[in-house]
Amino acid sequence: MYQLFGSKDEMLAASLERRPPGYEAGLSPGPGEAATPRERILYVFERLARASAEPGYHGCPYLAALVELKDPGHAASRVARDAKERLKEAFRAQAELGGARDSGLLARQLMLVFDGASARSGAGVESLDDGLATSTATTLLDAAGVG
């Protein structure tokens, strides 16, 4: 294994670079798709709730890598940070399309909710089954003027 990857660090980084999570597909509108920016953002939170209900769910692997490694320079931390930045940028782009008053701020707020929901449900101290993450995101979208 180490001959293939060079180091344990690179192996962990490679394991995080496997196919992106399913919600990323929902953020790019298909041809003729009617979804609104608001719907695309909320889709991410619905997808998170579905994932968190699966047996063996332990939260977002990118966030777990960042929390556990506590080392921003680690190869896996860089992969994780890039993935988190992509999601935040997707939120920001959709928020802007949806007419948010401050799309950058809204994207950062949505990331707090996404990572809090992923960490808490992954640790088994919260359940997202009743739409908690989606309804929290909805409140933030409403307040930011994304209709």
Place this chain on the structure above:
Amino acid sequence: MYQLFGSKDEMLAASLERRPPGYEAGLSPGPGEAATPRERILYVFERLARASAEPGYHGCPYLAALVELKDPGHAASRVARDAKERLKEAFRAQAELGGARDSGLLARQLMLVFDGASARSGAGVESLDDGLATSTATTLLDAAGVG
């Protein structure tokens, strides 16, 4: 060390049971204190922002224990879960005093923001210096009718 604590698990649990974080004091009003329930809730987020600006901050130690151990039965996980439950219950009690439409839901939403903000700032992928966590909590308090 192990003679004192019996096991490594108990040692980790004991290390999490040291004095509670500073924000807990702000949640119990002192004699003659004028703070409103809303102010007491927001104090927790302001305290988190201040803590996250300290050098060497790595996020809430309770959340880190839950994320890293991935074992709800571990002695340290139980200590961490209890601490998280105390904060959620303090939020709920203040939300009720402040006239929240659904104090239980608001408390769970605030915990998503608290844990998301602690994890992201602790991992170095977000900064709370501009009041991000407090303003997000404010939006949720407004929407829940806590004036």
